[in-house]
Amino acid sequence: MTKVITRFAPSPTGVLHIGSVRTALYSWLYARQNNGKFILRIEDTDKERSKKEFEDNIIDGLNWLGLTHDEFFRQSDRSVFYKEKIIELIAKGAVYVSKEEPKEPGGRAEVIRFKNPNRVVTFEDVVRGDISFDTTELGDFVIAKDFDTPLYHFAVVVDDFEMGVTHVIRGDDAISNTPRQILIQEALGAPRPIYTHLPMILAPDKSKLSKRHGALAVTEYHEEGYLPEAILNFVALMGWNPGNDQEIISLEEMVKLFTLPKVQKSAAVFNIDKLKWLNKHYMKLLSADRAGEEILTRFPPMLQTKAHSDVKVFEKVVPVILDHISVFGEVRALAEAGEYGYFFEDPAYAPEKLLWKDEPEPMLAAEKLQKILALIVDIDNAFFTPETIKTAIWDYATEAGRGSVLWPMRYALSGREKSPDPFMLANILGKEATLRRITHAIELLRA
């Protein structure tokens, strides 16, 4: 049995986006699960539109995701091979140099055309079955501008042939390219690879995925704080499933479970909410150190300084922050909105905010806080945990009315409408700051 060889062959005319990632992933998976070879081939025969920065972006994206390739090629390095094949085909009479009037400005007076045998080509697609095209309408199509400038269709066929590609896995926008590539293959005497055309991934409005519709470059997802595991898991599920209800699938599991024939026939719509859900799942699996690092780099400089000078507090804050976000990038906006400041600095607030909605009496609120103070002041600093604090206060709160006790306490500690619960807060802040903030609140209420 011949070794499986797949390839991912992007043209560097744009960034690596979600759709391409899925194509790359499926090709990669298929090669890996068959102990085959995965080739990355940059198709830059269009010198005008190909850009090095896009090539870099594609390579960076794939590396970040861990979709490593076994071999790398760049078509612009391979003109000699194409030239050789053109000459060979001319000798065979399958291709000819055509002298003609340029149809467009900038067109050439001489191009190289393929002599179309004008017949029906049928090929088997792994996900769609037999597909037939009458190639007559293609005419004698151009395969190269000149001997040194091959066009896409020709370069693809020559490369797949020479690189021994056994399985072509690509987007279904290439489906109508297939017949003419088969024609070239046959002229070359090349074996026909097994074709698998993947359905498109659409934007939420069902239009073609584009940057305007929230489809970012993979590198941008990286910057926003998405995890590679989440991206991979997400794209794997767009167009494929393991055959059961499993939704969380690691790359290693995919290698075992993936099957080409189970790939979906119809297009899928990109669903950012599901991606976020997956990302949150994978974020929870991160080590505290790693999560802390991701969060810290997204703090504004001032907050970073505070976090550095109060590492103990920051370490306790990390899981709390993690609990409220789906993507690390959210930290930036939250921090700027003042969501985290109170962890490190006593908050300022209007005193009436301390009042519970069902008990708007400053003196009563002050009384409650005073009682809390008395209940926690004797807890040993070393045992100032959410559990002990809760135990100390709980019975009293239940008796006096939880809202009337816990709301002022929480507000005194955070100065915010929304925050973690007061016991967690007290633990994060530490005993000293907790006592100080509650005392301050009492003063405000009595003023």
Add this chain to the structure above:
RNA sequence: GGCCCUAUCGUCUAACGGUUAGGACGAAAGCUUUUCAAGCUUUAAACCGGGGUUCGAUUCCCCGUAGGGUCACCA
């Protein structure tokens, strides 16, 4: 327009002739220590339409309809 492809909840999907059409995201409701988040429980939500084939069609066939792809000296 020609050619090609596709069609199950809002979205991702399961079902491979017989099911109360299942799961997940999202949504709604409830519970969970006062707020928020998380978590748990529950609910609403789909077979594009019409013909066949068959004892029986979401499933097979045909025709519509809708959507997408492609028709370069781009890839």
